[in-house]
Structure formats: C-alpha cells, structure tokens
Amino acid sequence: MAKKSFRQAVNEALSQEMARDPRVIVMGEDVAGGLGAPGEDDAWGGPLGVTKGLMKQFGRERVLDTPITESGFIGAAAGAALTGLRPVADLMFVDFMGVCFDQIFNQAAKFKYMFGGKARTPLVIRTMYGGGFRAASQHSQCLYPLFTHIPGLKVAIPSSPYEAKGLLIQAIRDDDPVIFFEHKMLYDIEEEVPDEPYTLPFGEANLTREGDDVTIVAFGRMVMLANEAADRLAGEGIACTVIDPRTTSPLDIETILEEVRATGRLVVVDEAHPRCNMATDISAQIAERAFEALRAPIRMVVPPHTPVPFSPALEDIYLPSVAKIVDAVRAVMAGGRKAA
Numbered sequence: 001m002a003k004k005s006f007r008q009a010v011n012e013a014l015s016q017e018m019a020r021d022p023r024v025i026v027m028g029e030d031v032a033g034g035l036g037a038p039g040e041d042d043a044w045g046g047p048l049g050v051t052k053g054l055m056k057q058f059g060r061e062r063v064l065d066t067p068i069t070e071s072g073f074i075g076a077a078a079g080a081a082l083t084g085l086r087p088v089a090d091l092m093f094v095d096f097m098g099v100c101f102d103q104i105f106n107q108a109a110k111f112k113y114m115f116g117g118k119a120r121t122p123l124v125i126r127t128m129y130g131g132g133f134r135a136a137s138q139h140s141q142c143l144y145p146l147f148t149h150i151p152g153l154k155v156a157i158p159s160s161p162y163e164a165k166g167l168l169i170q171a172i173r174d175d176d177p178v179i180f181f182e183h184k185m186l187y188d189i190e191e192e193v194p195d196e197p198y199t200l201p202f203g204e205a206n207l208t209r210e211g212d213d214v215t216i217v218a219f220g221r222m223v224m225l226a227n228e229a230a231d232r233l234a235g236e237g238i239a240c241t242v243i244d245p246r247t248t249s250p251l252d253i254e255t256i257l258e259e260v261r262a263t264g265r266l267v268v269v270d271e272a273h274p275r276c277n278m279a280t281d282i283s284a285q286i287a288e289r290a291f292e293a294l295r296a297p298i299r300m301v302v303p304p305h306t307p308v309p310f311s312p313a314l315e316d317i318y319l320p321s322v323a324k325i326v327d328a329v330r331a332v333m334a335g336g337r338k339a340a
Contacts, residue, residue, distance in 0.1 A: 128182050159186075217269070268283055
C-alpha cells in the first residue's frame with residue numbers, strides 16, 4: 001500500500017465515489033475554483049486543497065462552487081438529497097455552522113421522522129475543526145458535541161488517513177445525513193492507505209492500543225496524541241488501551257464499557273469545550289453503568305472553558321497534549337481505589 005496524507009485520502013474517497021455513482025456531487029465555497037479567473041482552471045480546491053482536481057475529473061456540473069452563503073447551499077444540499085442525489089457539501093470551517101444550523105438540525109435531521117420513515121437524506125457535510133492552526137477562535141472550535149446531541153444526524157470523526165477514507169466512503173453511501181469532521185492539523189499526516197475503495201462501519205470503535213492498566217478514549221486528532229502517550233507510558237510499565245470511537249453518533253459505548261471493566265480506570269481526551277462535551281457524556285455513562293468496576297476516579301483531559309486563543313503560546317497551553325494525557329494516566333494509576 002502506498003503512503004497517503006489525510007488530505008489525499010479524503011480526495012481519493014471523493015473521487016472514487018463520484019466515479020462509482022453519478023448521483024454523488026460536491027458543492028461548497030471554492031471547491032472547484034478558478035471560474036472566470038486567469039491562469040489554471042482549477043484553483044486551490046478549498047482553502048486547504050482537499051478537493052483539488054475533482055473539477056477537472058467530473059466537471060462543474062458535479063463540482064459546484066457556491067456563493068458565500070452557507071444557509072443557501074447547505075439547504076440546497078439537503079433538498080438535493082431528498083430528490084435522489086447524494087451531495088457532499090463542504091461547510092469549510094465548522095465554526096460557520098451558526099449560519100446554517102437550522103437547515104441541518106431542524107430540516108435534514110428530521111426528514112425521516114417528519115415523513116414516517118419514508119424519506120432518505122443521503123447528505124454528507126464535510127467540515128474542518130480543531131485548534132493548533134493559529135486560526136483564532138472563529139476557525140478553531142471542536143463543535144462535534146453539538147451535532148452529536150441532535151437525533152437524526154450521524155457524526156464521524158476520523159483520526160488518520162486510513163480512517164478518513166473508509167469513514168468518508170461509508171458516509172457517502174449512508175442514507176442518513178452525516179456530519180464528517182476533519183481536523184485541519186491532520187491533513188499532512190501520512191500512513192499506508194489502500195488504493196481500492198473500502199468502508200469502515202459506523203458505531204464500531206477501533207482499539208489502537210491494548211493494555212491491562214488504563215483505558216483511554218480519544219477523538220480525532222486526540223487519538224494520535226493518546227497513542228503517543230500510551231507508547232511513552234509503556235516505558236514506565238503502564239499498559240494502556242486506546243479507543244478511537246470513530247463516530248460519536250452512533251457511539252460504541254459497549255466497547256468502552258467492556259474495556260473499562262477490564263482495566264478499571266478511564267481517561268477521556270476531548271478537544272471540545274469542557275461543558276457538555278463527549279468526555280462528560282462518556283464519563284457519565286461509565287459512572288452510571290460501570291461504577292462498580294472503577295478502581296480510580298475518571299479523569300478528563302480537556303481544554304479550559306474559554307474560546308480558543310489566537311496567541312500561539314496560549315493556544316499551546318489551551319489544547320490537550322501528550323504530557324497532559326500522561327499526567328492524567330499517572331494520576332489514575334497512583335490515586336485509585338480497589339474495585340469492590
């Protein structure tokens with residue numbers, strides 16, 4: 001298998017699905033680019049070049065540049081999905097959800113329920129999220145908990161190039177609306193990715209490390225940090241299981257419960273704001289359903305309850321880190337209690 005970046009994996013998934021199914025279209029701001037401008041007829045392919053080349057392959061009838069009006073083209077994508085197309089809409093930054101949230105949570109998410117289960121809405125909304133890019137708080141938030149909260153939406157958060165390709169192809173083939181979160185700090189990460197199309201199932205977590213001492217649950221880019229922390233802790237004789245849920249809706253809580261019951265300790269790493277995020281949700285479910293198995297209090301590695309800072313020095317302090325995960329694991333190992 002060839003090594004591919006996260007960016008290439010997403011692009012390849014889009015290209016292969018568009019070639020396989022003529023109903024798949026891509027739409028968003030500057031996803032094609034170059035229209036009416038001198039020089040190359042295929043500009044950047046979005047701000048970070050993810051859709052570059054698709055317009056030349058499939059033409060402007062299937063790769064649609066839209067006006068800067070998220071409420072318009074997200075609403076159009078939802079309507080297109082109802083009428084038989086399989087649109088992939090590029091929301092660019094998830095922070096822009098405030099402009100089009102009604103079209104997502106009051107319309108697309110509810111179509112199946114409004115029409116007696118007969119409506120299909122095969123809509124994918126790709127969006128960038130996350131800090132570390134020095135893009136300030138209006139372009140750096142982790143808002144997947146808000147979408148996870150909405151019944152009728154599926155939420156996928158790939159953690160690597162391999163995960164990105166398999167989950168995106170699954171999302172495009174799914175008949176329900178999917179919000180697909182891409183951490184902008186992962187786009188240049190490389191790993192081996194199959195050339196052929198493949199899918200990864202929603203609602204089935206992936207264990208990236210296995211150990212008997214502590215269970216670490218992490219999302220998106222945080223999986224990479226958790227794996228690094230687990231490798232570092234292995235040198236201290238602490239064996240960690242790292243769980244990548246892949247999707248937050250549906251959430252594979254059964255796998256998390258199983259692993260927590262085996263280790264007796266839980267650390268949850270979540271880059272989202274700390275109130276009502278996935279770390280608090282998982283911690284609550286474990287406390288309710290597996291409290292008797294816990295040998296130490298649950299630890300959450302999360303940012304402070306503030307907007308993402310623009311200052312590089314402050315942003316580095318704000319974000320979860322390998323060092324913070326290591327400290328949390330050491331704490332649950334040192335400060336625990338024996339299970340009853």
